Amino acid sequence: MKRFLIADDHDAVRSGLRAVLEQRADWEVVAEANDGGRAVAAAIENQPHVAIVDFSMPRMTGVEVARRIRQYPLQTEVLIFTVHNSSLLAQQAFEAGARAFLVKSDANKLLLTAVESLLQHRPFCTRSCRGELDHHGSGARDGNHELTPREQIVVKLVAEGYSNKSISGVLNLSVKTTEAHRAAAMRKLGVNSTAGLVRHAVRARLVEDDDDRSGLRSR
Known part of the structure; x- marks a missing residue:
């Protein structure tokens, strides 16, 4: 059973998200919160697989919620849910430890895709903001041509949530060699x-995006 936390200060939004998520027999909303402080407390108590967190809430923004959750040994993936189609907010969300950024106007067609991505520990970003991040993001240079094939694979695995030790096992490398590829x-x-590597992986499509994974919506 996959467990979810929904944090939004509007009752109707929480009810709508719950209805969509619980259409899946093996998905369950285990907690709701109407402000940032309660969201953090609910995440610690319930340890959901995914927390869908509104950016604008009383007491604490969604980005701060993501940052607080990352301070605990939780496996919770955070999706920032917002009305603001802003590359700056997307950048802040990823830097705080969130792994998905979804604009509310895209929710009807992309919510399930974003959640499926997080359940597989893959980052997700609304396409419009991904394009803006190319110009206003972390300062990373565009393209993958500067990376060797092995470095690209390492970046992809980092974005998918693998540790250096796990990457070493997958690629049959020493941890020291993996660390060297990552540093390069x-x-x-x-x-x-x-977070910078994750943003690059999203922009450069080293990880699957909403179009690549659109087939999930029909399952």
Whole structure:
């Protein structure tokens, strides 16, 4: 059973999201919250697989909720849900530890795709904001041509949530070699954090996007 937390200060939004999610027999909304503080507390108590968190809430923004959740040893993936189609907010969300950014106007067609991505520990970003991130994001240089094939694979696995040790096992490399590939990719892309690598992977389509995964909506 996949567990969900919904945090939004509008009752109607929470009810709508619950109705969509619980259409799946193996999905369950285990907690709701109407402000940021309660959202963090509910995440700690219930340890959901995915927390869908509104950006604008009383007491604490969704980005701050994501940052607080990352401070605990939780496996919860955070999706920032917002009316603001803003590359700046998307960048802030990823830097805070969220792994998905979805504009509410896209929810009807992309919510389930975004959630499915998170359940597989893959990042997701509304396409319109992904395009803006190319120009206003972390400062990473465009394209994958600067990365070696092995570095591209390492970046892809990092974005999918693999640790250096796990990547080493998948690629049959030493941890030291994996760390070297990761450091080289960060240097070439001009990023200094895991969030920067995730943003690059989303922009460069090293991970599947909403179009690639559109077939999930028909399941």
